[in-house]
Amino acid sequence: MDKTPLVSIIIPNFNHSRFLRERLESVFNQTFEDFEVILLDDASTDSSVEILEEYAKDPRVSHLVVNKENSGSPFRQWQRGIELSQGKYIWIAESDDSCDPDFLLTCVAMMKNNPKAVIAFGGSITIDENSSKIEIDNDRWYDKRFKRRQGECRVFDGIRYITHNLIWINYIYNASGTLFRRDAYGDGSEFESCMRMRNAGDWLFWSIMATKGDVIEIYRKLNHFRFHSGSTTREGVNKGKSNGNLFDEDFIVLRHIFENTRIPTLRKMIRLGALMKKIQRAQMSEEDRKAAYHKGKELLKYNKKDYLTERISKTLSNFIPGISTIRNDRL
Structure with a gap:
């Protein structure tokens, strides 16, 4: 050239x-x-x-x-x-x-x-x-x-x-x-x-x-x-169609975001709770689920408070606009 x-x-x-x-x-x-x-x-x-x-x-x-x-x-x-x-x-x-x-x-x-x-x-x-x-x-x-x-x-x-x-x-x-x-x-x-x-x-x-x-x-x-028929997409994972193999990479991405940007505490708790919910609902063996929970806890330090906060915010979002905004935080 x-x-x-x-x-x-x-x-x-x-x-x-x-x-x-x-x-x-x-x-x-x-x-x-x-x-x-x-x-x-x-x-x-x-x-x-x-x-x-x-x-x-x-x-x-x-x-x-x-x-x-x-x-x-x-x-x-x-x-x-x-x-x-x-x-x-x-x-x-x-x-x-x-x-x-x-x-x-x-x-x-x-x-x-x-x-x-x-x-x-x-x-x-x-x-x-x-x-x-x-x-x-x-x-x-x-x-x-x-x-x-x-x-x-x-x-x-x-x-x-x-x-x-x-x-x-x-x-x-x-x-x-x-x-x-x-x-x-x-x-x-x-x-x-x-x-x-x-x-x-x-x-x-x-x-x-x-x-x-x-x-x-x-x-x-x-x-x-x-879009390839039969392909595994990240959207599919978000809907719980996974054997757990993708969670390790999810943990890495979120850990990077948390370590390199300042996330408000409530938003972070809701996001971690949503991740815990996704693991809970994913199609995998209980052994794989426990391993995913453990690794996520090790890397992201989430706990039951995060899960409960996400669940409570989900319920309250139907009644309190501010909570709904945090849960749907798209710019």
């Missing part, structure tokens, strides 16, 4: 040959053109590498890296791509998703207009394995308090975004719909814990990243987020 690109687009792939052309076409056909593409394959066993080699002939592709052995974590591929990147902004375009042609144009403009921002993300249309739209809306814009309008955006202080939003759930649920600043990643040492995770690494990643500056929510559905 003749000059340093403004955006580095990282496409980490593993066995997504079925969706790969759709993803690559949506990237190379962006209306914003100042970018490089970094293609990564994590030892796929399908025809992915042949497709990537075909697209690697495009002059905008700066790297094609094919692993001989699987890395064991999708977030290791994030790390590799970021290390190779040259751009001011990073877009991790997951290989099974696709997007609107104006995705980059919109997000880059928002970041340029808000120099303190480190993250800009939009909404997603959920699609199935055949790229057909399905009625699953992961964006939490349209409740009674937040009447977000299509096309609008809001800028939030990053710490407040963590303590009001990310403490409850990973609102930045899809990397493919997100642009972030490369300099906020630094040398990557702060993010090393994310790279060892298999499921909650993105939740921790955005929780760390948001400490570096502002967060922009763009109320446009610029991304196509693919």
Whole structure:
């Protein structure tokens, strides 16, 4: 490439040959053109590498890296791509998703207009394995308090975004719909814990990243987020559909948030109580449940008072608006 690109687009792939052309076409056909593409394959066993080699002939592709052995974590591929990147902004375009042609144009403009921002993300249309739209809306814009309008955006202080939003759930649920600043990643040492995770690494990643500056929510559905039938999602875990394997990572994320931000005592107690309730209701053996309780207590220091506070607040929230606000603390 003749000059340093403004955006580095990282496409980490593993066995997504079925969706790969759709993803690559949506990237190379962006209306914003100042970018490089970094293609990564994590030892796929399908025809992915042949497709990537075909697209690697495009002059905008700066790297094609094919692993001989699987890395064991999708977030290791994030790390590799970021290390190779040259751009001011990073877009991790997951290989099974696709997007609107104006995705980059919109997000880059928002970041340029808000120099303190480190993250800009939009909404997603959920699609199935055949790229057909399905009625699953992961964006939490349209409740009674937040009447977000299509096309609008809001800028939030990053710490407040963590303590009001990310403490409850990973609102930045899809990397493919997100642009972030490369300099906020630094040398990557702060993010090393994310790279060892298999499921909650993105939740921790955005929780760390948001400490570096502002967060922009763009109320446009610029991304196509693919939902795979039979997949285990974090939303499923929140509904109790888990064998307990994901709780260890939940504990790590919440411990990081509690240690690095100032959470009001009542909000913290309610959040810990909600976690205890989730463990109690999860589908797992009693032996696994006891082990999860013990590990959570060890890492987060929760106790029965937290559980009772959450249960009482749940009951009172029907009568006392202030309690309801704490329980539904979304900015």
